[in-house]
Amino acid sequence: MKRLRGTGRTAGVLAAAVCAALALPGGARAAGEGGGYAFDDKARRVKGAISNLDAERLTAGQSYRDTIRKDGKLYYRVDLDARQNAYVSVVAVPKPGGKAGYSDGIKVTMQDGSGTNCGYQSVSFGGFGFARPIAAYTHRTIEPDSSACQLAGAYYVLVERTSESDSADWELELRYVTEPGLKTAGPTALPENWASGTPQPPAGGPQRRDGGGGFHDAASLRQGEWRTDIKPGQTMYYRVPVDWGQQIFATAELGSSPVADDYVSSALTLSLLNPARGYVASRDLSYDGDPSTVAFDPERPVAFENRFASDDATNGLRFAGWYYLSATLSPEVAKAYGDKPLPLTLRVNVTGQPRPAPPYDGDAGPFTVTDDDREAAASGLSGPQAARSATLTVVGVAGIGVGTVLVLGLGAWWLLARRASGAGPTPG
Template identity: 90%
Template sequence: MKRQRGTGRTAGVLAAAVCAALALPGGARAAGEGGGYAFDDQARRVKGAVSNLDAERLTAGQSYRDTIKKDGKLYYRVDLDDKQNAYVSVVAVPKAGAKAGYSDGIKVTMQDGSGTDCGHQSVNFGGFGFARPIAAYTHRTIDPDSSSCQQVGAYYVLVERTSESDGSDWELELRYVTEPGLRKTGPTALPETWASGTPQPPAGGPQRRDGGAGFHNATSLRQGEWRTDIRPGQTMYYRVPVDWGQQIFATAELGSSPAADAYVGYALTVSLMNPARGYVDGKDLSYDGDPSTLALDPQRPVAYENRFSSNDSTSGLRFAGWYYLSATLSPEIAKAYGDKPLPLTLRVNVTGQSKPQPAYDGPAGPFTVTDDDREAAASGQSGPQAARSGTLRVVGVAGIGAGTVLVLGLGAWWLLARRAAGAGPTPG
């Protein structure tokens, strides 16, 4: 009887392990398979309100899903103290193949109870001519020199959509995170000089690393040259750990094609987003079948005082953590070059020595770079930021595949059951 009870416990553990393996992101199939955006599988459904007083409350550290109609305006609520900085990001995901005008896009604003604008960001599709996932954020920043938006109370996040060309609904992915305040006030002035020259391309030659289909499963990169293939209409996501005092540089090269020599404007766009998923910079290139290269503008080193800059790109480099790169290939490429993927190379440089983090009055949360982050970047791990620490190493079955885990688990359970019943071990 003791053996039988032990076997039951073992079988329960094995069954739980198999279920856990099947539940892992990517365990059954890759998120965003088929070219679509990969939403956070832990996101909760929320319904934005047309009036701020009816807005649902968002919880820090949680992701949400919603839908916005053409020319829609949606309100959400966050309750803030007078010590922490708050960030709410919105990823707008139109339907695949939707057309978009130059000014079509989204605007995200945070307001206090009196309607004062605490911070906003607008992002549009530019001259691309078609819709793709775009991200913007808003924030309430603690500023000792400001009297507005510093009080304890209810604040409201307003998401506005402008769309002249696409009448279909857009899906939204929202995320609310907080950053601790400082134990003591630090400098607010930006350094007058900084290294603005583009470094030499990283050494070592290209290595294969395919991108994820969303922020949630973005593929980790360190400094290096990274090779992939991208299909017309596809958007790939990568993330790079950038510490305090460091700079990130990125270039993208679209390889040649023998299929045709037709000219396609706005063929590839590459964007840089910060750890709060706020837009920092973006560039695009045209393509005529020959190799074509773009480079993101040189940016200042990551520093706390960057947040006090009036320049949006500089202000976005306000904290350490995972910085995101997205690359989108225009669906117009398919008309001239077919629906086959084109070769794409990303070259990433991270320069500068890491500096100590500011005197945060509490854990930095996602706004730091850990040894586990650097290890994830070196090995190319993908998945949610919550999968920091040794979790990825402990649950190594994720790399085996759910089917293999299931077979091994059932085989082990069967063998234990035979032993418990008095049967000898089975060869093989």
Template identity: 70%
Template sequence: MRTQRVETTRRGARRTAGALVTTAVLTAAALSGTAWAADGGAYGFDGGAAPIKGAATSLDARQLKAGQSYRDSIKKDGKLYYRVDLDDKQNAYVSVVAVPKAGGKPEYGDGIKVSLQDGSGAQCGYQDSSFGSAEFTRPITAYAHRTIEADSSTCQQAGAYYVLVERTSKAVSTPDDWELEIRYVTEPGVKRTGPTELPENWPSASPPPPAGGPQKRQGGAGFHDAVSLKQGEWRADIKPGETLFYRVPVDWGQQIFATAELGSSATGATEYIGNALALSLDNPARGHVDQDTVSYDGKPATLVLDPHRPVAFENRYSSNSYTNALRFAGWYYLSATLSPEVAKAYGDKPVPLSLRVSVTGTAKAGPAYDGDSGPFKVTADDREAAASGASGPQAEKSDSMALVAAAGIGAGTVLVAGLGVWTLAGRRRAARDAARGGAQGGPGGPGGPDGSQGGPPQFGPPTAW
């Protein structure tokens, strides 16, 4: 009986120690923003995104903070309002990534619209994005912005503004809710205004393919962990229904060109799949720039994004939506999605994918911003990340590991403290039992835990553990 009690207390001690370590590790995970449970979807959400609930009316809208990411969901044909408080100097951008459930069936024209309005309902800026002719679910992106313009009187004042997110769906479209990743960033004003007219001539010819041959670089699952690329040819494997995310640093005065190629099928099948691969380009504020698709019949298939103007501050004054989105330097995002229909004809194994990326033009000095340009620049660290293939979480890994180490030290401290309490309690019981044994006749006397009221002192954690 006595032996059984000692073994029981030892098991309790082990459970306690395990609980202490688990608590410390969970704390470290919480501090580092690591998600322990799967999202249930293929998209890699920002682990630091805060939950938020969009309102049905503007006056009930919850406020978004600059530099913060948020998560919400939207129902079929839903409308959600959020609030941003703006000054009269900075430009503001609110992007929304809509993530439908895998396997859904959108119709042509299904998508989202993001708009920014002032208190009178005047529309400052908007963008809509749809699945287009590639009618399979995948993350789609749109943004709205307020731009400070010297010759404009609309949306220029400081005050409360409202972000409206609208989902457009056909009656026969899949009714599942769509997850949303929302991000709000600001761009400082400029100390002096530059030219607003765009040059008539610009290099529109596609450059020759990048030299050096293909290099392996698998993409990320979302904007947050998009894998960095520099100019070159990059080889990956993409599964049916999967979206791979990449990012490329593009400086002021530079152009980005991108080509995607699907490799031939290893199965020998030749079934035609329309719009099998979709390739999208988004800007540093996660505003949509362009997209294209290509069909697949088991043979190599290539799509080329249209050439666009070099990145320039004055592009924001253009009425052309493609040009308008190329308004600042920074990380430009490429995302490639393979249709789930490919699996029906070619199996669910990955298909070889090649991305050829060219960045042309000499980098120029940016505008004279009145403050830190934030994400709207290209740094030496960005170029190093592009050369090494780093992603967002990899860049933050050292900070996360420091937090884990700190939590581990904390766990050790708590565990040592707990063991100290355990030892002290055992010594006190030993002294108490010895005194009791001396007063009551030692082993076999009345009052022992097994009815004998004696015996050797019992060590182990306090019985409350």
């Protein structure tokens, strides 16, 4: 009987593990639920320095949060080797409803110890007139024919904010990731021929899929037509797995409204960002109450050699992984059409057959597309939900294993008990 009680404790532990996995918090939610941007709930607080020599060191694979003032400049430190590429992204999150001038935005730069700029990206609100979350990144890229920023050592990430209209503090979400170098150098020239046509709209009709409130809980999409509703001032986030050699095409359509027919310039902004959360492209549409559509221009397939291109869009399509789409509806829409949501449809095409990854000298990390990623895209799982699903799968497999052991153990115990009592096996 003692053995049976021990078995009961094992089963109890298994049941507790299953319940705990099911009860894990987080996951995708409708964008704007609870108000504003959805920060990574595992992000650590960090304090940017005003001098590079006082900068706190960031750890690869970790997210961070900070606050930046108007016209502020903040430094962070990353320690790099001479083999891996490094990327630091920054999401700037103004207070909802704030105004924005044309040049308001952020600039993110990486520098070595001598002050040489290794790379930078500037993103502004442009002429949209309203504040919203925007993202930019900087990187140190290992290049065969370059001597700048190639050595191991301390590097510094400088985040600069430019503000004309908004004096309030902005929240920041930072993320630092690395990409392994190559075992053997590959081509650096861009292919001359590539498919530059726009594919037919995806078939199958619209399916409901609400976006997340940030990069962390972005809802997953695969090729298809996806329907949601978006409120004035709201930003929704989605992610799409795009493998090596594939192209992503995206269109946003804002549905008609019966309320009014006023004209709103730059009513919706659609942005594309890469797996390192670097800005790739954005488009905006105007709205007068009738259906209105905007689409990205055709871009090159995802390829390693794209990183050697001079234009930002091609340069950003440098690796496979989760590409992000964000859609923001201007708060100005509420003045003409009220604060109720408007219907929004995203049409996503991913074309081309996946090609082999470059010969990375190590784990590709986030710069790959796995079967699990494709399953998450089919089911709409956010990153946290996909992680919990994987946890439950492991627990389920472990449960099957423990259950099998319990059955076999009970059977052996029963046979031994019968033999000890002098009884033979039960006739079949």
